[in-house]
Amino acid sequence: MVLLPMSSPLERIGLYLRMIKFSHSVFALPFAFTGALLGASGLPSAGKIFWIVLAMVGARSGAMGLNRIIDRKIDRENPRTRNREIPSEKIRVAEAAFFTAISLAVFVFAAYRLNLLCFKLSPLAVLVLVVYFDVLYALQDIEFDRSRGLFSIPQRFGVEKTLLFSRVFHGITVVLLLYTGFLFNVGEFYWTGMAIVATLFLYEHSLLKPHDLGKLDIAFFNMNGYISATVFLFTLLDYVV
Numbered sequence: 001m002v003l004l005p006m007s008s009p010l011e012r013i014g015l016y017l018r019m020i021k022f023s024h025s026v027f028a029l030p031f032a033f034t035g036a037l038l039g040a041s042g043l044p045s046a047g048k049i050f051w052i053v054l055a056m057v058g059a060r061s062g063a064m065g066l067n068r069i070i071d072r073k074i075d076r077e078n079p080r081t082r083n084r085e086i087p088s089e090k091i092r093v094a095e096a097a098f099f100t101a102i103s104l105a106v107f108v109f110a111a112y113r114l115n116l117l118c119f120k121l122s123p124l125a126v127l128v129l130v131v132y133f134d135v136l137y138a139l140q141d142i143e144f145d146r147s148r149g150l151f152s153i154p155q156r157f158g159v160e161k162t163l164l165f166s167r168v169f170h171g172i173t174v175v176l177l178l179y180t181g182f183l184f185n186v187g188e189f190y191w192t193g194m195a196i197v198a199t200l201f202l203y204e205h206s207l208l209k210p211h212d213l214g215k216l217d218i219a220f221f222n223m224n225g226y227i228s229a230t231v232f233l234f235t236l237l238d239y240v241v
Contacts (some may be wrong), residue, residue: 016099019085020064022033025057027224029234032056037232038184042239051110055118058107064128065100068137069093078144135166136220139213170201177231186238200227 017023032052044052068086085091102138104126106123111122138145138152138164141213145155154162177197181190204223207215 001049003150011090016087019068019091019096022061024221025060027228028060029053029056030114030228032237034154034232037239039234041184048114051113053109055114058103058105058110059125059129062100062103062107063126065096066130067101069096069100074148074150078141078147080140117188135169136161136208136216138162139216159213163205163208163210167205170205174198174201186235189234189238189241193237196230198233199229223236 006156008106032055033049036048036052040048068084072079072093075081075084081087086096087095103186107126108119108122111118111125135153138158139154141152144150145152153165157165174194174197177194180186180193183225200223204219204227207219207223
């Protein structure tokens, strides 16, 4: 039995936030707010915004917590991830499971408070969050995955095809964003934003070469954050201006 050192409440909170990579929520929240703007044809009420934020935080926290629990044995063997909170036993599996259950319960309750349709679709949202796959981020572990026979996209198809898949997926994203604009009959600010988003995607992929992945963190974290913020900002401008 491993005895964990005593830590303050703030330190424990910090451990859980690092476990779920809370800072990466910057990817998801702007898209959620964009959907809220489009769905409400303008600014939603303060109450709706509160429940949207709570739903997004609960959903992402629960999905990341479950992912960490499922992958804990693999993470313990991987040099890049062995110091994560569960493999290093800073957080026990039972604690992580309790945190995950509470997070998903918060998400379902927040979805219920938004409207009945959100509540009915909440299990589907959880499923999508749990079974999604990384493409670019998984390039960091390609050699480890090969040595363990893990079925990641980079391990299965190699670096060049993985980069190609990522370009295709991002191209589909741009097409869907354009279709969304036509569907909701948006104005010029939205289209300007989508032009910027397409340019950011092109720049993101210019940072990555099959023989040079040194800028992977910039491409994955920074650029995706800029893209999601741009989508939201220009959708917001379209409605308020």
